[in-house]
Amino acid sequence: MTIATRTTRLKEASKKRREQQKTDLRAGILEAATKLFEEKGYEGFSLRQVAEEIGYTPTTIYLYFKDKDDLLLNVVYEGFKLFGESLEAGYRSTDDVLERFRAVGWAYFNFAMANPIHYRLMFMQRGEFLQEEPPEGHSPVIDSFGVIQRVIADGIEAGVMRRGDVRTLSTLVWANVHGVVSLILTGSHVQVNMEEARQLFGMQLEATKRAFCI
Amino acid sequence: MTIATRTTRLKEASKKRREQQKTDLRAGILEAATKLFEEKGYEGFSLRQVAEEIGYTPTTIYLYFKDKDDLLLNVVYEGFKLFGESLEAGYRSTDDVLERFRAVGWAYFNFAMANPIHYRLMFMQRGEFLQEEPPEGHSPVIDSFGVIQRVIADGIEAGVMRRGDVRTLSTLVWANVHGVVSLILTGSHVQVNMEEARQLFGMQLEATKRAFCI
Amino acid sequence: MTIATRTTRLKEASKKRREQQKTDLRAGILEAATKLFEEKGYEGFSLRQVAEEIGYTPTTIYLYFKDKDDLLLNVVYEGFKLFGESLEAGYRSTDDVLERFRAVGWAYFNFAMANPIHYRLMFMQRGEFLQEEPPEGHSPVIDSFGVIQRVIADGIEAGVMRRGDVRTLSTLVWANVHGVVSLILTGSHVQVNMEEARQLFGMQLEATKRAFCI
Amino acid sequence: MTIATRTTRLKEASKKRREQQKTDLRAGILEAATKLFEEKGYEGFSLRQVAEEIGYTPTTIYLYFKDKDDLLLNVVYEGFKLFGESLEAGYRSTDDVLERFRAVGWAYFNFAMANPIHYRLMFMQRGEFLQEEPPEGHSPVIDSFGVIQRVIADGIEAGVMRRGDVRTLSTLVWANVHGVVSLILTGSHVQVNMEEARQLFGMQLEATKRAFCI
DNA sequence: TATGAATGAGTATTCATTCAT
DNA sequence: AATGAATGAATACTCATTCAT
DSSP states (O other): OHHHHHHHHHHHHHHHHHHHOOOOOOOHHHHHHHHHHHHHHHHHOOHHHHHHTTSSHHHTTTTTTHHHHHHHHHHHHHHHHHHHHHHHHHHHSOHHHHHHHHHHHHHEEEEEEEHHHHHHHHTOOOOGGGGGGOOOOOOOOOOOHHHHHHHHHHHHHHTBBOSHHHHHHHHHHHHHHHHHHHHHHHHHSOOOOOHHHHHHHHHHHHHHHHHHHH | OOOOOHHHHHHHHHHHHTTTTSSOOOHHHHHHHHHHHHHHHHHOHHHHHHHHHTTOOHHHHHHHHSSSEEEHHHHHHHHHHHHHHHHEEEEEEEEHHHHHHHHHHHHHHHHHHOOHHHHHHHHHHHHHHHSSSOTTTTOGGGGGHHHHHHHHHHHHOOOOOOOOSSHHHHHHHHHHHHHHHHHHHSSSSOOOHHHHHHHHHHHHHHHHHHHHHH | OOOOOOOHHHHHHHHHHHHOOOOTEEEEHHHHHHHHHHHHHHHHHHHHHHHHHHHOOHHHHHHHSSSSHHHHHHHHHHHHHHHHHHHHHHHTTTHHHHHHHHHHHHHHHHHHHHEEEEEEEHHOTTTTHHHHHHHOOOOGGGGGGGHHHHHHHHHHHTBBBSOHHHHHHHHHHHHHHHHHHHHHHHHHSSSSHHHHHHHHHHHHHHHHHHHHHH | OOOHHHHHHHHHHHHOOOHHHHHHHHHHHHHHHHHHHHHHHHHHHHHHHHHHHTTOHHHHHTTSSEEEEEHHHHHHHHHHHHHHHHHHHHHTOOOOOHHHHHHHHHHHHHHHOOOOOHHHHHSOOOOGGGGGGGTEEEEEEEEHHHHHHHHHHHHHHHHHHHOSSSHHHHHHHHHHHHHHHHHHOOOOSSSHHHHHHHHHHHHHHHHHHHHHHH
């Protein structure tokens, strides 16, 4: 029957819309939470404030997240996912080991500049609660660093980089890029505009190459 | 005695107090607050606990500090002062430019390991807190970095380090040491014990030398 | 699946449900509610948990019961009915007056042990709840005591029990059985396992017989 | 100096008054808590409501009691103390074993009638939290029952009461008095005025004597 | 008939702060 | 100089209930 069909279509549409709304709200909560977490830190962060920010009652948040920790965990892992994907894309962009080194480096930098809040969250705050199980649909944090390690391992294998324990070398390289990025993000001591930031990072990448390449 | 209500707990602590009454109370508060601050961090820190620690009522603290923020500010700048003095001592410990580089580097590292919360506050958290006027008798944080710049300037002048804008080079060198230190402090991604931390830092110092020395 | 929010937990439970859909939902709710009520008691009882138990949303319960109190009232009177029927069955189990006395006594005891929360509610808590109109299809609680009075009246008539006002004597006999049962249920002063409880109750029944039989 | 003396006296008086006020408030909290606990039960009881009842903020309660449990525990043990003292006084009132039995029995009854709330609390509510350590200045609950046991033991020794395990016999005797008292207090099934209550209890005492004396 | 989304009121507890003394 | 009493605002979290669909 036509009517039935129309009804069915309506129902489907309405269902879809509600699902969309649900996703939207969930995303909205995550967004607000991210912002607040960044502003207030782990302890200063409160569900109440998140609720106020999004214009819902605190109770509503419990419809989307089990509790405060669950929400925070999701906030953090949302960022990790994006981060890992960016690095991976950088890695895949070329076959040349040095180019790859630079590509991953710039991917790292660009992610941090585009997502300062998440970056801070991931690498500059106390990370105790990262030890917990990742929430559903997320991989362990450590995965993202596999990319950096592969870059180094490739470099060594190609005879371009100094030999040594891959894990340790990766950590040091990472420390170099992280160091300059985090100083930029902290902002209180090194104050630069985006153009200066790019230059600074470029110089750091080259210095790092000098230190770890043959 | 009844089950320890806050009141009774305070009374107990007050006994302990009389014995130390000679020491200046203001200093005592600062000391206790610093300890708590290092243990619990910025948000975990509470006036009540400070009061309990020193065996006075919370009210008493208000006789010496305007409010919680005032106390914290003093605690924090106390640390900054120590930081500056440590770097300065490293600088003065030798006349050899390379030795000096290493000495300042290790002073930096040692301060961070001994005062992780202070370090985090200074370099890893958003700096609003630092924008405020330093309390009486304290210099701005930024002063500490003069030391690093002098190290680099000395190195260039002595023909040991690559030429370039001193400010920029200092920032990059600083980024290197800060990078590895902050990864260690964050702890969730690089997990090392103190001995491994030392080794890691030592390698980073050498790599930094390779990158910035001739 | 995400970490079990309340919503997702409900969804899971709803699977289980379809399999039993034949049984009347109202009965299912009552059953689940009774179980929870016995487990958690009057205050620990929550609609949410009932809903989760039966695999429906809390909202659904409102289609069958006006509100929480209405549901509870029905749960409670369901128990009262059972209590009356148990005593009655004890009464009918024999024609010998003394045997009858014992049979009703043990029925009383067994009900209390099997339905402690109901028992508490009926006899050990303030009776406001019981003052309300019984829900449709239920008789007032007090009816159950007619059985005890009949036991005593029978005993007197048969010349086995001491003469006196039946109502008063019944109350005293009832006090005896209730006394020991309620001490056992309260649990904090008399701690016995089920076997010891039986023995204690048996002794009490005999003592009561000594006190009220000729 | 006269002035100094006057000042001193004033200070003392003010100190005393404040201590009195403190005691008053503590007592006020206990009283309000008792009432509320009785009305709403263990789970329904809330610090907020206690606070409202006494006209202070909830926070204030924490100045006098460690937490909710501490308050409740004190409420209950306050009653136990009074109860134990009453029974003890009854015990000491005479040397005759039978008179003693009656004296303690009536002390029991009188306490319950005069302090129904505490009585209900002690013997008719769920007693899980009585397992905890008694608060400072209170003896374990069980002490009160020592009196009953002594009454029975005395009776047996004097050859007036039936032999048997003292503990068990005491429990049964206790069950008898408790049974009638608690039915009276519950009120919904046995409705009596004070005079009738006395008569009922007197009959119960005699019946109990018949059951347990030779 | 049943549900999903949302809420408002309530819970215990902790904290910084004030004020009279 | 120091304290005791008290408060108001904040926290995470749970619950009964409603309403549109």
